[in-house]
Structures are given as C-alpha cells and as structure tokens.
Amino acid sequence: MKLASAHIQDFKRFTDLTITNVPAKAKLVVLVGPNGAGKTSLFEAFNYWVSIARQQYNNFDALYHAKAGRPVVTDWSQMLQKIDLQFHDTQQINPQAHSQQSIKSFYIRSAYRHEPDFTVNQLNRADDMLLDSRRPPKLIIGEARVSDNYQRIVSASVEALFNPSNQSTTAGQIVDRLIGRIREGIGRVFDDLSLDGPGRPMQDGSFFFSKGASTGYHYKNLSGGEKAAFDLLLDFIVKTEVFDDSIFCIDEPELHMHTRLQSQLLDELLRQIPTHCQLWLSTHSIGMMRRAMELHRANPDEVVFLDFGAFDFDQPTVMKPAVIDRTFWKKMFAVALDDLSELVSPKQIVFCEGRRESGGSRSTSTFDAAVYRTIFGALHPDTEFVPLGGTSELDRDALLLSTVLTQMLPSIRTWKVFDRDDRSAAEITELNASGTRVLARRDLESYLWDDEILSELAAASGRASETPALVAEKKRLIDQLPQLGKPVDDIKAIAGQMYNECKRRLQLTQCGNNATDFARITLAPLVKPNTRTYSELETAVFGSI
Numbered sequence: 001m002k003l004a005s006a007h008i009q010d011f012k013r014f015t016d017l018t019i020t021n022v023p024a025k026a027k028l029v030v031l032v033g034p035n036g037a038g039k040t041s042l043f044e045a046f047n048y049w050v051s052i053a054r055q056q057y058n059n060f061d062a063l064y065h066a067k068a069g070r071p072v073v074t075d076w077s078q079m080l081q082k083i084d085l086q087f088h089d090t091q092q093i094n095p096q097a098h099s100q101q102s103i104k105s106f107y108i109r110s111a112y113r114h115e116p117d118f119t120v121n122q123l124n125r126a127d128d129m130l131l132d133s134r135r136p137p138k139l140i141i142g143e144a145r146v147s148d149n150y151q152r153i154v155s156a157s158v159e160a161l162f163n164p165s166n167q168s169t170t171a172g173q174i175v176d177r178l179i180g181r182i183r184e185g186i187g188r189v190f191d192d193l194s195l196d197g198p199g200r201p202m203q204d205g206s207f208f209f210s211k212g213a214s215t216g217y218h219y220k221n222l223s224g225g226e227k228a229a230f231d232l233l234l235d236f237i238v239k240t241e242v243f244d245d246s247i248f249c250i251d252e253p254e255l256h257m258h259t260r261l262q263s264q265l266l267d268e269l270l271r272q273i274p275t276h277c278q279l280w281l282s283t284h285s286i287g288m289m290r291r292a293m294e295l296h297r298a299n300p301d302e303v304v305f306l307d308f309g310a311f312d313f314d315q316p317t318v319m320k321p322a323v324i325d326r327t328f329w330k331k332m333f334a335v336a337l338d339d340l341s342e343l344v345s346p347k348q349i350v351f352c353e354g355r356r357e358s359g360g361s362r363s364t365s366t367f368d369a370a371v372y373r374t375i376f377g378a379l380h381p382d383t384e385f386v387p388l389g390g391t392s393e394l395d396r397d398a399l400l401l402s403t404v405l406t407q408m409l410p411s412i413r414t415w416k417v418f419d420r421d422d423r424s425a426a427e428i429t430e431l432n433a434s435g436t437r438v439l440a441r442r443d444l445e446s447y448l449w450d451d452e453i454l455s456e457l458a459a460a461s462g463r464a465s466e467t468p469a470l471v472a473e474k475k476r477l478i479d480q481l482p483q484l485g486k487p488v489d490d491i492k493a494i495a496g497q498m499y500n501e502c503k504r505r506l507q508l509t510q511c512g513n514n515a516t517d518f519a520r521i522t523l524a525p526l527v528k529p530n531t532r533t534y535s536e537l538e539t540a541v542f543g544s545i
Contacts, residue, residue, distance in 0.1 A: 001105050001245045002026065002278040007084040010070040011048075012041035016316040023321070024088040025301040028270060030292045031282040032322075032332050033308030039282035042308075043249050044139050046106050049083050051137065052076065053095035053102035059137040103130060107243045110136045111252040111282075113231055115144035117220035120205030126152045129242045139251060146207075146219070146231050149238045153179060154201045181237050185272065189229055189264045193222075224256035229265050236272050244274045254285035262287025270295075289332055296324060307331075347382040349414045350541065354387030367520055368444055374524040375537065383542075417541055419443040422487070439540045445492045448523040449474070450533045454502075456526040461506040473501050495519065 005020045019042075022029065031039040044065070051059040060076035073079050080095065087093060087105070095102045127133055129152070136143045160177075176183075183195045196208045196215065207230075209217040222230065232253055253269075254262040262285055273279055283289060296303040304321040309331065311317045322328055354366035372385040416436045420428070421443070428438045441447060451471050458467040477494040486493045499515035502508060512518035527534050 001090070001101075001247050001276065002088040003029075003085060003247055003280075004088045005086045006042075006045070008042070008045050009082040010067045010073070011045050011065060011079070011082050012067060013038035013313045014041060014045075014317070015067060015070065015314055017042075017313060018316075018318045019306065019320075020318065021320045022304060023301050026304050027273070027278060027302045028292065028295065028304075029278065029280045030289070030303070030305045031280065031308060032284060032289065032305055033310075034284065037308035038311075038313050039308050040111070040139055040251055043108060043251055043280070043282060045083050046085075046247070046249055047108050047136075047139060048079065049085060049095055050103070050106040050108070052080050053098055053105065054131075055098055056137065061138065064138060064140075100130070101245075104243050104246050106249060107132070107239055107246050108135065108139070108249040109232065109235070109251065109253075110139040110141065110143055111255060112136070112140065112142040113144070113228065113255070114142055115146045115231065116227070118147040118150070118206060120147065120150060120154075120201055121203060123154060123158065123201055124151055126155045129239065132239075145235050146227075149234050150198060150205065150207065152238055154198055154205065157198075181272070182234055185233050185237060185268050186230065188271075189233060189261070189268050190226070193226060225258060225261055228253075228256045229261055232265065233268060233272075236269055240272060240274050240277070243277070245276045247278045247280060248273065249280045249282075251282045252285075253281055254283055254288050257285075257287070259285070259287030259290075263291040266291050293324075293329065300324075305332075346384040347412065348380075348384070349412060350383060350385050351388050351414065351416045352385050353417075353419060367516060370520050371444055371448070371524045372541070374520070375527045375534065376541070379529060379538075380542070437541055437543065440536065442487070442489045443492060445495055445519060446489065447527065447533050447537050448519045449491050449495060449498060452531055452533050453523055453526050456528075456531065457502065457523065458506060460526065461508060463506050466505045469505060470498075470501065474498060 002022075002024060004022055004024070005018070007019075008014050008017045010016075017038075031042065033039060048059065048065055051057075057076045060079055062073050062079075065079055066073040073082075085093070090101070093099070093102050093105060126148075134143060134145050134148050179195065179197065186193060186195045192212055194210045196210055196217075199205050199208050207219040208215075209219070209222070211217045219227070219230075232250065236248070248269075250269075253265065257265065266281075266288055269279060281288065281292075292303055292305070296305070305324065305328070306319055307322040307328070308319075310322075311319060350372070352368045352372060354368040366387045369385040369387045376383060376385075418431065418436060418438050420439045420441060423431075423438065431438050439446075447453075451474070454470045454474065455464070455467045458464050458470060474494070477497055478488060478491075481488050481490060481493060484493070495515040499512075499518045502518070503511065508522075512521045527537065529535075
C-alpha cells in the first residue's frame with residue numbers, strides 16, 4: 001500500500017490541505033518542519049480514517065479532531081467526509097466497507113511510546129494481530145507494545161512446539177527461528193547489545209540481553225534510547241507478518257536516541273519493511289534527516305520530503321514533495337540544530353564540553369562555551385563555541401555535526417576541545433592525532449583561578465596588596481586536597497572557598513551568586529591577551545590542528 005495523495009479539510013491544524021504528487025516508487029516519506037507545524041495532525045487524520053475502517057466510531061472527539069474555529073462537526077461520519085485518501089495501484093478504498101484491505105492500510109505508532117518494565121509469569125492467548133488492540137485511538141495517548149509482542153512471540157513458540165510437523169525440532173531451535181530476525185536486527189542497530197531470548201515465560205518472562213561483559217541483562221535495565229529503538233524494531237518485525245501491504249507511520253521515531261542510533265535504526269526499519277509497504281516518518285532530528293538525505297541522493301524517487309514548515313495551514317494549501325536543494329537543507333538543519341541556526345557563517349566551530357544550549361538562544365549559554373566566548377571573542381570573532389554535553393556526547397555527536405556543517409558550508413573548520421581531567425599522555429597524544437585538542441590543565445577553572453588572574457582581580461578591585469594573601473590561601477587549600485581524596489590539581493574543588501575569600505578580602509559585590517557565576521562573570525573577562533594565562537589557553541584551544 002502506498003499513498004498517492006490526500007485531501008483533508010477542517011481537521012486539526014488544516015483548513016484545506018491537499019498533498020499530491022507522492023511518487024509510486026516512494027519507499028520513505030519524511031515529514032519535516034518545526035514543532036507544531038502539523039506533522040502529527042496528518043498522522044492523526046490517517047489514524048482517524050483507519051479507526052472508521054475498524055468500526056471504532058467512539059474514537060471521534062469533536063474538540064480534538066475538528067479544526068478550532070471552523071464549522072461545528074457533530075458526529076464521526078461528518079469527520080470522515082473531510083478525509084479523502086488516494087492510493088497507488090489500488091482502487092478507491094472506502095473505510096466504511098470495513099474490508100481487510102482498509103483495516104490493514106495503516107499501522108501507526110505515536111510519539112508517546114513508553115514501557116519501562118515488564119515481567120510475564122503466565123501465558124495469554126494473543127488476539128488477532130490485525131485487530132491491533134494496542135493502537136492508540138488518538139496520538140496524544142501513550143502506548144506500550146513491547147510486552148504484547150513478547151506474548152505473541154512466546155505464544156507462537158508454544159504453538160510451533162506442539163505442531164506435529166515440528167516433532168524433531170527442539171524448543172530452543174523454535175525460539176531461535178522466531179526471534180532470529182529480531183536478534184539480527186538488534187545486532188545491526190546496536191554495537192554492544194545483543195538479544196539473548198525471552199527468559200522463562202512462566203516465572204520471569206521478559207526480554208534478556210547481553211551487553212558488554214554482562215549477560216542476562218533484563219529489559220528494564222536498558223537505557224531510554226535502547227528501549228525506544230528496540231520497541232520500534234521489535235514491533236516492526238512482528239507486525240510486518242500481517243501488515244505486509246500497509247503504510248507504516250511513526251511519529252518522532254528518534255525520541256531518546258542519540259544521532260548515530262537514529263541513523264542505524266532508520267536503515268534497519270527500511271531493511272525490514274515489506275516490498276509493498278511505505279514508511280512515513282515525522283521528524284526534526286539531525287540523525288534521521290541526515291540519513292534520509294543520503295538515501296535520497298542515492299535514490300531520489302524512493303525518498304521524498306514533505307516540508308510542513310513552508311505553509312500557513314489556516315489557508316487552503318497544496319503540498320508537493322519538496323525540491324531538495326541547498327536552501328531546503330539549510331532550513332531543515334536550522335530546525336534540527338536549533339542553537340547552531342543562529343551562527344552567521346563562522347569560519348571555525350569549536351565543540352566543547354557543557355550542557356547543550358536550549359531555546360535557540362545564547363542566553364542559555366553553558367559555562368565552558370560562555371567563558372570561551374568571553375575570552376576569545378575579541379581576537380577570534382570568526383570562531384563559535386558550541387557545547388555538546390559531556391565527553392562521551394561530545395565525542396559522539398561532534399563528528400556528525402561536523403559532517404553536516406561542512407556539507408552546508410564547505411569552508412568551515414571544526415574541532416573538539418576536551419578538558420584534560422585524568423587523561424594519560426598516551427591518551428592525549430592519540431586525541432591530538434585525531435584532531436581533538438586537550439587542555440594542558442585539568443579543566444577550564446584551572447586557568448580562571450590562576451595566580452596571575454587573582455592578581456588581575458585584586459588590581460581591578462583597587463586592592464592589589466591583597467594578592468599575596470589570596471595566592472597563599474589558594475596554596476593552603478590545594479595542599480589539603482590529598483587529605484580529602486582529591487587530585488592536587490583539582491582547582492574546581494576549592495573554587496567555592498576561593499570565591500568566599502575573594503569576596504571577603506576584596507569586598508566584592510554584584511560579582512556572581514556562586515563560584516561558577518563568579519568565574520564566568522568576573523574572572524573570565526580578566527583573562528586578557530596580555531596575560532600569560534591567555535596565551536597558554538589560546539595555544540591549547542587554537543594550536544596546530
């Protein structure tokens with residue numbers, strides 16, 4: 001089943017929307033645009049259409065389905081008349097005929113997917129898979145399907161075990177045969193996670209995994225991203241046995257996943273989808289869009305994009321697959337990258353540690369990025385500092401972002417800067433060889449609380465004579481660090497005490513409410529180009545790449 005066009009009136013976000021020209025060869029249709037643009041509203045129209053095909057008339061909700069401010073809709077049939085769908089290679093389908101073709105035409109997953117834990121201790125007969133009893137009547141309702149799919153796999157295993165034609169087959173062989181596709185798919189998506197099996201369904205039935213050196217790893221111990229990816233992959237593999245001529249719709253499949261996992265999951269979903277099916281995704285994630293971009297370049301007719309950010313749906317709208325050019329990609333990645341969209345073509349981007357900025361505004365700048373911008377803003381105005389999280393996140397996502405940015409702006413240079421922390425000389429050499437810079441000191445605070453900067457602070461406060469006392473107090477606190485089980489260069493550990501000492505001796509006010517704010521607001525501006533500290537930090541960040 002493949003959708004050719006859709007006409008939707010007075011439904012959710014849409015006044016009069018026509019989607020047309022979706023090619024028959026399209027295997028993947030990607031809905032892109034900012035939050036609130038209308039992507040989920042389209043899936044909700046599909047979901048309502050298939051609800052009627054399933055005779056689920058009580059799913060009608062006038063306050064939810066009908067567009068606010070438009071003529072009042074009083075019953076389900078009036079709502080259905082506002083949704084007209086046309087399919088490739090099939091006659092017009094009337095959902096009110098309740099045919100098998102109409103019932104299986106769509107399989108839809110909402111963005112609210114969460115089953116944190118389950119353990120089964122009894123077997124239940126699985127209902128007809130085509131009924132899809134777990135489907136959400138509205139896409140704002142949470143859904144949980146992992147345990148349901150578990151029951152289906154176990155029930156199928158029991159039935160196969162007692163099938164006379166399988167008398168020479170062991171129970172283990174039957175289970176392996178049934179979960180083989182799932183295990184193989186998991187192996188392709190995850191680098192360090194493998195599916196062991198379904199455990200003991202009558203005692204502690206759940207999915208168990210191997211992860212690194214650990215075996216018997218219960219489903220509930222997976223991370224949020226691992227559960228999200230496993231849920232979709234498991235559901236896809238199980239349901240495609242019946243939904244083999246259907247349109248699969250997944251709202252925001254990337255939730256809780258890092259960018260590389262998003263890309264690998266998309267590849268696996270497309271690998272598993274039956275020949276006659278079509279996959280529709282609503283997304284604004286960089287991982288999904290980047291992979292879809294690569295697939296489109298390889299097969300333009302098989303991957304199309306619908307740009308929901310380009311229209312005013314309060315007006316009659318005709319939407320066709322977007323023209324894929326550099327302007328389109330710049331706009332799409334502006335949505336996905338959020339805070340990076342404000343960059344005005346910098347020549348260099350330095351990815352640093354620190355909480356990701358939010359809201360598309362530098363007003364939420366995190367510590368490292370804010371300090372670097374303050375210190376180097378004057379002499380390096382063509383450089384932007386972008387925080388990407390902790391070391392593992394920074395290492396993981398910087399490569400992907402660098403690839404995307406250099407495709408959009410070929411002249412741009414990007415690299416990463418790590419704190420030294422407790423890295424060995426060999427580790428630092430290896431990072432430098434890969435183009436990653438490592439600070440010569442433990443962390444950024446070590447530069448900000450340098451003796452030289454304390455001297456600058458005292459002089460700027462008109463109390464230069466207090467410099468020796470401040471330096472002596474810093475040395476005293478450092479000498480106590482080993483007794484506290486702290487490294488002797490952990491300046492961050494004494495920052496709070498030094499903050500109080502500076503305020504007391506220099507009689508400072510309005511200089512920051514805590515040690516972190518004090519370092520960012522008061523100390524960072526003192527790291528000036530004429531200081532030794534500045535030169536050392538500049539070499540660490542901008543040295544030969």
